[in-house]
Amino acid sequence: MTARPPLPPGLMISAPASGTGKTTLMLGLLAALARRGMVVQPFKSGPDYIDPGFHRAASGRESFNLDGWAMSQDRIAGLVEAARGADLVLAEGSMGLFDGVASPGATGTGASAEIAAMMGWPVVLILDASGQAQSAAATALGFARFRPEVALAGVVLNRVASPRHEALLRAGMDEAGIAVLGVLPRRPDLEMPERHLGLVQAGEHATLDALIAEAGRFIAAHVELDRLCAAARPTPDPAAGGGTPRPVPPPGQRIALARDAAFSFTYPHLVQGWRAAGAEIVPFSPLADEGPDPAADVCWLPGGYPELHAGPLAAAGNFHAGLRAFAETKPVHGECGGYMAMGAALIDKQGTRHAMAGLLGLVTSYETRRMHLGYRLAHLHESIPSHPLNARLRGHEFHYSTILDQPDAPLAKVVDAGGNAVPETGSRRGNATGTFFHLIAEDA
CATH class of the missing domain: 3.40.50.880 (Class I glutamine amidotransferase (GATase) domain)
Incomplete structure (x- = not known):
């Protein structure tokens, strides 16, 4: 009997809030790592139809939603099986890292932090650094310490205005002991167009391939990819526990x-x-x-x-x-x-x-x-x-x-x-x- 390939290590891409640059970072990482020949399995934390379509376009692999409020733990583990044979898992969070509902559901409150803790994936936190300098380190330090079961791999600083701005931001992160994995200058041309329910769908974006390729070049130039990948941690193997996720019943044959x-x-x-x-x-x-x-x-x-x-x-x-x-x-x-x-x-x-x-x-x-x-x-x-x-x-x-x-x-x-x-x-x-x-x- 042929052994199944192992599950790859993973990271959660998250932020303190929406609109910080998670999707640009996620798509750029998928494109940049694909250009290196890596196979990356994407996931999306929470209920979202739009982002998984972009993930698929950038990675060539179907992206699945992992939802702690709506899904049981065995359902989540079953979906993570899609990563077998890949080199790395990247999961994109929703809203802020710890944002969820007040009352737990099937597994938790729906927060991205819960998926990160459940899977053992350290968090790459993207911070909008506009309008602040060393104070950004206080935000990062709060996220690193808020829940001990959620590990912070490091930060990517976004919308950095100048070399001087970068130096001040790095000084604060050094003082806080937070790793800086990347520094992104302002690139408004890489931000996704929006409509009333969120982003334009991947299939409607006339220049999607060019946008993803440029995002990949941008991220490769400004993020330490080797260091980021080295921060990934093993994904627990549900097969080791012998559990079998409940199948999804189809509405018909x-x-x-x-x-x-x-x-x-x-x-x-x-x-x-x-x-x-x-x-x-x-x-x-x-x-x-x-x-x-x-x-x-x-x-x-x-x-x-x-x-x-x-x-x-x-x-x-x-x-x-x-x-x-x-x-x-x-x-x-x-x-x-x-x-x-x-x-x-x-x-x-x-x-x-x-x-x-x-x-x-x-x-x-x-x-x-x-x-x-x-x-x-x-x-x-x-x-x-x-x-x-x-x-x-x-x-x-x-x-x-x-x-x-x-x-x-x-x-x-x-x-x-x-x-x-x-x-x-x-x-x-x-x-x-x-x-x-x-x-x-x-x-x-």
Whole structure:
């Protein structure tokens, strides 16, 4: 019997806050190390659809989300198995290193620090050094000492204005005993463009390859790559404990999956789990006016940006007719944007009403934006594909739409991470079901 390759050592790329430069550093490291011939397995801490797409483009490997609030420890360990055969693991954190929710979920609060501690990955902390000098060392020292189970490999100083500025920053870090692994001058041209839900998706970036290549050159020139890689620490091998992660149940044997610029928010670990369980995935494009494969067992409409394509979706007669015909005999499930597209209408930010597929009575509007953001725990009142009545599901909600009408039966009792009920209960009508939250995992 051939022995499996070992799991490689790893690092967590994190920061004190969002907007500090984590993604630029992560993509630059992936590109720079790939150019050296290294195989790097990326991961993303927390619920995020955008960053893993960029990771995949920079590394050539699928990036998986690791989420302590939504996933059990054995599920996380099972996903880390994807790193076998790689030379290094790099996991990109979300928000600040210790930022999570107040009440623990399946494994923890969702903080990147918990994943780093669980996996034994030291943290490379990127600091925005603009507007400060030696005081940046106090921030780094606080992060190094805040939780003893989280090791700090060192810092990368970002947005450094001049050699004098760098000298002052290094003096403070030397005094604090913090290793400086890199110093990045200001490069606003390498910052990612944004839209209302975050970064533009990797597939929409016209110059993505050039941007990643330039980020790789920039990071290689300003980060001590050998020293950074040497700071990585071994990843624990779940096979040594004999545990087997629970498989992800597919919603059907043959899954018609909407996939285009309007419907692209599908967690990689779910699709991988469906395929690993033997399911066949048949993609189709509502924007190309395609309906689901009539031979499929189930249709799944993921989230995305339907509000940016409301006109073409409203005019997609073949898609609407195909979806309605499918739902007469087989289940159709939508998440967030997919749920909206299954509804009666979507009103865009200009106030124009666009007719949707009409499987549900849901009417949503972007005319008055209101952010809905956070973890969700759902107790199903009705079954959905692959999850029975009374199942408990963990997921995440992030959108700016407002419900104007939701006449159908509530799908679930839904609460946030603090146990507070939220009005976005999802709904069901016949074989059509939908939720505003994106499924991450079953509740353990």
